Amino acid sequence: MTTRWTNHRLHDAAGTTTGGRIPINLWHVAQAAAEETLQGSLLAPAWLKLFQSHLSVRDPYFLRWREDFAESAEIRRAYSGLYGRFFARALLTQHLGFSRFISLARNGVKISGSVEVKRTKSGDIPDWLAWDSRNSNFVLCEAKGSLTANDFHNASGPSCVRSGKAQFGRVQTTSNGTTIYPAQWVAAVRWATDERGGTPTTVLWDPPSDGQPFTDGEAQVHFEAMTRAWLNSIASGFGYESADDILSAEREKNAVVVVAPNGPVPEERHWKDEDIHDDTLTDTIPDVGLAESPADEPDIPFSDSPVYEDRSDLLMPLPSEKKPHSAKYLLAVVNRFGIRPIRTSAELDSARRDQERAQALKEPAMLIGLPSKFSLEQRLGEKRWVDESGIAESGSLALFDLRTTEMKAPEGGLPS
Structure with missing residues (x-):
């Protein structure tokens, strides 16, 4: 009951794209949704049932939503955006090991004793600042979800990923007055529904950055500061x-x-x-494209990706x-x-x-x-x-x- 499958692509900073079919354990997604809820996200009751209220009953294998996701276009777009955050955060955590997600809100965020991310240009900015323990560095993350995109297998990546990449250029990250360059990841999901058909696709895309790793001592200071900020963001939920x-x-x-x-x-x-529907959801995202298009080039198997080395639990x-x-x-x-x-x-x-x-x-x-x-x-x-x-x-x-x-x-x- 708790596993659904998607076609998955991972594009790393070296320009290598790996691909194949992966399972998604819905407990990981619900865990991400719970954290988002503690940090102030709108409560969408369907995640409390591991999305069973919305998942297709005709297709128990793929990550497919029943009927057309919701009755109205407004609610469809709202769920696409909200669930896009949940699934993106789960992918970034489970596949890449990121943690301590802090929302950038409208103009950025300041982490006491550590770093500041500040808006420098108009337009949307990334969703989160998080910590990458494997590489001892900060990471900026953006979530995207689409019901209608037809370009998720394009060699250059889907258009929503390209727009997500542009958002990284609208913020500046500094530490003690010095500009630093966190890693940058976009996580995107192309939804499939009973009515629209298609194959669900998940994407993790890493635009190159010029970041340099911190020393062990610096990394520990920043990690503890991020952990403290994360605890502050969830404290009220625990009283x-x-x-x-x-x-x-x-x-x-x-x-x-x-x-x-x-x-x-x-x-x-x-x-x-x-x-279970929550008609208070009002966030909208634009529709892009129509049907899914075939892959423009073959993907390298996950077994050849260093990200998935010794990670059989993901596959x-x-x-x-x-x-x-x-x-x-x-x-x-x-x-x-x-x-x-x-x-x-x-x-x-x-x-x-x-x-x-x-x-x-x-x-x-x-x-x-x-x-x-x-x-x-x-x-x-x-x-x-x-x-x-x-x-x-x-x-x-x-x-x-x-x-x-x-x-x-x-x-x-x-x-x-």
């Missing part, structure tokens, strides 16, 4: 005011033990087949976990009405009532967790657990299906 509150020793008294079972979700707990669906997952988290419940932290015994009781409703299939709900032992130094993905009940990853947010997850108060209980 805290700032990163300092999350990192304090006091957080342990609010930590809840989570036990998520391995294996498939029981048949009786499959979500009802119903549409085949993951097997079921052999053991349940159990760990302590700072927790929040998220449902179609919003986000509520779980810090007290009363809030835990309320979350259990949410669980009872979710188990009765009356409303979808998830648990978002930040590991209670989280630290500024902890890197992304040192250990990962992914199954039908959720996803947990060291150095990052965890996400669990509330219906199948057990919540236990810590020894001594939670504050009243």
